[in-house]
Amino acid sequence: MEIYNNKDEYENDVKGRSFLPKGFKAGVVSLTFFPKEKKVDKPFPMNLSLILLDKKTDSFAGVFTKNSFPGHPIVHGRGVLGSEFVQGVLINNKISNVRCPGGLDTIDKILTGFSTEFGVDKNYMFSSSTGIIGWRLPEKEILEAVEKLPNVMQSETIFPVAKAIMTTDNFPKVRSVNIGEGRIVGIAKGAGMIEPNMATMLLFILTDIKIGREDLRPLFKRVIDKTFNRISIDSDQSTSDTGLIFSSNLVDGVSLPEFEKGLLEICSDLSEDVVRNGEGTAHVIEVKVKGVLNQKDGLLIGKAIVNAPLLKAAIYGNDPNLGRLLQAIGDVTGSEGINIDPDNITLKMGDFTLYEKGAFVLNEELELQLFSYLKERAFNEKSIGYPEHRNNVKIVVDLHSGQEEVTVFGSDLSYEYVRENADYRS
Numbered sequence: 001m002e003i004y005n006n007k008d009e010y011e012n013d014v015k016g017r018s019f020l021p022k023g024f025k026a027g028v029v030s031l032t033f034f035p036k037e038k039k040v041d042k043p044f045p046m047n048l049s050l051i052l053l054d055k056k057t058d059s060f061a062g063v064f065t066k067n068s069f070p071g072h073p074i075v076h077g078r079g080v081l082g083s084e085f086v087q088g089v090l091i092n093n094k095i096s097n098v099r100c101p102g103g104l105d106t107i108d109k110i111l112t113g114f115s116t117e118f119g120v121d122k123n124y125m126f127s128s129s130t131g132i133i134g135w136r137l138p139e140k141e142i143l144e145a146v147e148k149l150p151n152v153m154q155s156e157t158i159f160p161v162a163k164a165i166m167t168t169d170n171f172p173k174v175r176s177v178n179i180g181e182g183r184i185v186g187i188a189k190g191a192g193m194i195e196p197n198m199a200t201m202l203l204f205i206l207t208d209i210k211i212g213r214e215d216l217r218p219l220f221k222r223v224i225d226k227t228f229n230r231i232s233i234d235s236d237q238s239t240s241d242t243g244l245i246f247s248s249n250l251v252d253g254v255s256l257p258e259f260e261k262g263l264l265e266i267c268s269d270l271s272e273d274v275v276r277n278g279e280g281t282a283h284v285i286e287v288k289v290k291g292v293l294n295q296k297d298g299l300l301i302g303k304a305i306v307n308a309p310l311l312k313a314a315i316y317g318n319d320p321n322l323g324r325l326l327q328a329i330g331d332v333t334g335s336e337g338i339n340i341d342p343d344n345i346t347l348k349m350g351d352f353t354l355y356e357k358g359a360f361v362l363n364e365e366l367e368l369q370l371f372s373y374l375k376e377r378a379f380n381e382k383s384i385g386y387p388e389h390r391n392n393v394k395i396v397v398d399l400h401s402g403q404e405e406v407t408v409f410g411s412d413l414s415y416e417y418v419r420e421n422a423d424y425r426s
Contacts, residue, residue, distance in 0.1 A: 023248025280417030298406030306410020
């Protein structure tokens with residue numbers, strides 16, 4: 001169990017996970033700008049991050065949002081996926097470059113400037129942005145920052161990039177595994193507008209393990225479907241969700257099953273980190289749906305539970321108001337035509353049975369035990385810079401009608417979430 005007492009303790013642990021695989025460099029520069037869309041008294045800060053392979057690679061994959069209003073980096077990135085080679089990604093925070101005038105032209109101008117500085121074909125580069133939707137990128141200021149990037153590139157750690165891509169994130173998120181002589185490291189950004197369907201959530205995975213594009217692409221999608229596509233903070237799918245993976249192909253000797261297992265571990269931990277980092281999150285809700293006929297039904301039920309506003313609010317208040325759990329299950333199964341037998345369902349929270357044989361099994365003692373269970377799993381919803389623990393509120397729904405099982409992660413709904421999103425641009 002990961003338990004942290006302060007920000008420094010957490011960040012020191014994360015730095016130990018952050019060593020870059022062979023064949024990669026990373027760097028960050030900061031800039032300030034005055035937005036064209038809003039009069040402000042002092043300039044806004046922005047970070048510009050670069051992840052760059054030493055040599056171009058044909059082993060890369062990407063998944064993107066299915067939102068019908070994709071950001072300009074998504075449109076650009078879908079084109080780059082068809083390239084024979086890539087060499088990295090240039091990332092900015094603060095503004096997401098979504099549906100603003102001239103957004104694609106701005107990407108081209110910035111990557112042209114990057115190409116001049118680094119001698120890398122601009123067609124081999126992804127662009128990624130996160131932040132306010134609708135505003136234009138400060139093209140001039142970014143181009144000036146690009147000129148400073150060569151001076152900060154290093155091959156030791158991804159940690160500065162993990163911090164630089166944050167917007168409303170409470171803490172940086174890095175996970176890694178070593179497999180034989182090879183390494184996989186991943187970073188993620190995300191705190192609000194989170195219910196990925198990738199395909200404002202960003203994921204970047206780097207590895208030196210040799211793997212062909214034809215194997216990497218379906219493997220990456222399988223892992224994303226089992227991890228990031230099974231989380232939700234607020235049920236809002238971003239216009240900017242992006243997941244990219246690159247291999248420098250420098251380390252032989254790792255089998256595909258070993259690689260997939262390692263990648264699944266990283267993405268499982270990172271996706272849970274994103275939920276724990278959710279805006280105003282005070283509880284992580286872990287829902288296991290068992291005994292379903294297929295994965296689709298299990299995912300629908302799990303997502304319905306973690307997205308139910310009344311249940312989320314009750315869990316925030318440490319209130320075991322279990323009618324809200326039953327309501328969420330009945331709503332989705334009835335609306336989606338999922339056949340269930342109300343007399344043959346079991347519901348549990350932690351080690352406590354809540355419902356069986358067609359009825360709740362509640363009493364005064366159990367109510368007190370559930371209150372204590374929820375309170376013990378709470379953490380500070382304010383932005384304190386680190387996660388205090390990984391104790392989740394565990395809910396198990398067993399339909400007793402099939403052999404499939406699905407686990408979904410979500411967050412509660414706090415006053416702090418409302419405050420954060422009410423004040424986001426103020």
